Amino acid sequence: MSIRPMSAKTYRRLLNVSLRKEPATAWFKDVYYLNVYTGQVEKGHIYLAGERIAYVGDQEPLVDGQTMIIELDEEQVLVPGYIEPHAHPFQWYNPLTWGEHLLKQGTTVSVNDNMFLLRSMGDREAMQFIEELDSRGQHLWLWWARFDGQTGTDRHEARFSEESVKKWLAHPLVIQGGEFTSWPRLLKGDEELADWVRMTRQIFGKRIEGHLPGASSETLNALAAAGVGADHEALNGEDVLKRLRLGLYVSIRYSSIRPDLPAILQEIKEMPGINPARLMLTNDGSMPFFVDQSGCPQMVRMVLEAGFAPEEAYRMVTLNPATYYGLDQELGGIAPGRLAHFNVLNGLENPQPIHVMVDGEWVVREGKRLHAVSGEWLTRYFRPVSKNISLEAEDLKRGQGEVGLELSNEVITRPYTYHPHDPLHDDEAYMSLVDRQGKWVLNTRVKGFAGSTLSGLASTYTSVEHYLLIGRDHKRMLQALHQALEQGGGIAACFDGGEELNIPLPLGGGMSLAPMSELKRLNEQFIQKMRAHGHPYQDPVYSLLFFTATHLPFVRVTSEGVYLVKEQQVVTPVTLLV
Known part of the structure; x- marks a missing residue:
């Protein structure tokens, strides 16, 4: 899956920079970086062609007067930009404010709920919104497509139709269906819902995330067979294990209402042989009072404190979610062809970044946001509620x-x-x-x-x-x-x-x-x-x-x-x- 298609000209430049036939736009000169594919901290040259990585290795690039040359301190290390795999960006904050806050934590990508958009506007306007947000902001907002309104009422569910679901799934910024809260209807034989789930997987080739609190192994089996690929509702280590055994990815939560991560990590550490490659970390739409405690840096620190190896901890917020969403050739690692999303850390023991780069441009330096984006334009999409109501x-x-x-x-x-x-x-x-x-x-x-x-x-x-x-x-x-x-x-x-x-x-x-x-x-x-x-x-x-x-x-x-x-x-x- 490609979320940033390249023109023929951009593609040729990427190849030529890699071959040292054209000058790099940026050069990280002989820096330490975490290779999430091997699990090793390596040292080498990394150079860019615009928004993408062109080369990682021992050779120096071709440069000119426009090349940005970057040298890091000896104790500093480069890691991939973090990914929040399950976000609800409408919790008093708006999606732009949410993305701006995440950038300062080194989270360059988030996968977001579209429910508030479905409630607030029609599909055409909603898609204009996510495209304008993408063009104005520097964070990368990806989205999911809801199948239901989780209200259990016909009046609200009428908003969801095959035509609407298809429009959302066809959009390049939409990378999954879900979160799938109406799965009991599927298991009871709802044919329309079954068609949407099958369409998501077989026609659009996109993932489906479940919402499966307390689900039995039998229910998990049926939903995995139906196409559900991940869940964020594990309440303990045994819940995590049940999902992993059936091939699901698991997002472990540290949210304002489910701060389960530390306890679950301790339980997982006591389960010998558990492969953490299918584990991800999420704050699941925390309210504003909790977002500073539950960002990717804070969650990675908890994983490190639980005794996991650094490469395992960082994969949970980089390579693992990128792989799950089929975006590992675009995101989640430091390798040629990937988008240049980087965090500069003072060592792997310090997950809070000093500097953050997105698409080859610095967006955070010394912990300070550069060129923050104004949100006044949001009022064109989200209007105040009406004052006119007759009630005694x-x-x-x-x-x-x-x-x-x-x-x-x-x-x-x-x-x-x-x-x-x-x-x-x-x-x-x-x-x-x-x-x-x-x-x-x-x-x-x-x-x-x-x-x-x-x-x-x-x-x-x-x-x-x-x-x-x-x-x-x-x-x-x-x-x-x-x-x-x-x-x-x-x-x-x-x-x-x-x-x-x-x-x-x-x-x-x-x-x-x-x-x-x-x-x-x-x-x-x-x-x-x-x-x-x-x-x-x-x-x-x-x-x-x-x-x-x-x-x-x-x-x-x-x-x-x-x-x-x-x-x-x-x-x-x-x-x-x-």
């Missing part, structure tokens, strides 16, 4: 059922029963899902999200296009919604005693143009405030996001009603308002 506090009391949602951790919710006329318990609140056009509302209760001092919270940041309200006072919940809409989208909350918290997310109601440092500050402030008011877990933002996502057990709020995931049953329908 009494609407938040209508049609309450008797099944609520109880948080077991940040993202797992279990059903519980209540009587609509019963007073709220201290850890209980009202919950409403509101149609963004005010056409319907779903009213229920939630336990375990906050204590008795949360008056009202509203969020346009959900896994669907609708608005989530939580609180113990219906009027304050409605006030919070109007505040969130007034700022173009985001989260607004008010507490007993007059405390308030506002997080503007005016890009489509879920993202901001603010730098990562500011989003980190807001994220930490939100967590501290929610924990002070009774939230018992580490990441309440993911709770808000996933209350509406049916790819997780056991009960969710959807545009059709309170939905039991395993039973695929609506137990409390929405109430129509117009």
Whole structure:
């Protein structure tokens, strides 16, 4: 697979520079570099023809006055640019801010979820967006093509069609199908979904990544047979081993809700003979407060501290993901023909790069980003949410059922029963899902999200296009919604005693143009405030996001009603308002 096709002229220049018939554009002069193919640190000359490596070896290149000559200190070593194999680039930050942040960590490539694009715009505009992002930015954003909306409702799933899936899979920046959350439908005989999976593998020749938490060996067997090639939901070393035995690649997570990596690494080290060539590392869409802890440098350091050899650790963020995605002739190593993505390190024991090069150009020097890209153009694609919604506090009391949602951790919710006329318990609140056009509302209760001092919270940041309200006072919940809409989208909350918290997310109601440092500050402030008011877990933002996502057990709020995931049953329908 080629993601940067060469013209005939560029191709000839690459060959001629390699043959020393034309001058190199850049020359790394007699430097130490990690050869991820042999596992050795070698010393030699590396020279470039534009964005690609032309030569690696003992011979010096032909140079002229335009050749950039680069000499490294004796203790410094060159490694390939890092690859994040599983990203969700819409977690308050936008894809551009995400890519800019990754570059400073030496992660030059990320493979990204297209879900927010599917929710926000049509296919044509979405593809214009990923192409403009590619042309403006210096990070390399690759994408995946979703098969479903992980909402379990017909209204949202109608967005997914064979025509749409084909368009995405045909795009050169799209390199896989998935993440595949609707696999239970496949195993139950959904013929349309089976056609899409087969099409992805056999017609487009692209990978399929699963989403397989708790899957048995029998389920993994069936999905591997169907074409799933990797999974990021291993919860322990045994889960990793089950997947490896069946030929799957495994992305091990270190995320804000699943910081499993250190424990899993220790378990794997105790399994003699495990081949780490099919292991990758991911932060799986961490929230802003966690991104500095979960970048590729931090994860590589954890692998080194667990006792893995340096070449094994670095392969997990370079060669292994490149090989999995069929891009190992483009990325993941320092060899002729590859794109010139390099990190300069102060030794392999220090994975945080000093300098970063992408496509033959320095993008980070001495840890500082060069020529950062403005994101104002993003407002053409992601617009503020509408302020116009007709809703009364009494609407938040209508049609309450008797099944609520109880948080077991940040993202797992279990059903519980209540009587609509019963007073709220201290850890209980009202919950409403509101149609963004005010056409319907779903009213229920939630336990375990906050204590008795949360008056009202509203969020346009959900896994669907609708608005989530939580609180113990219906009027304050409605006030919070109007505040969130007034700022173009985001989260607004008010507490007993007059405390308030506002997080503007005016890009489509879920993202901001603010730098990562500011989003980190807001994220930490939100967590501290929610924990002070009774939230018992580490990441309440993911709770808000996933209350509406049916790819997780056991009960969710959807545009059709309170939905039991395993039973695929609506137990409390929405109430129509117009």
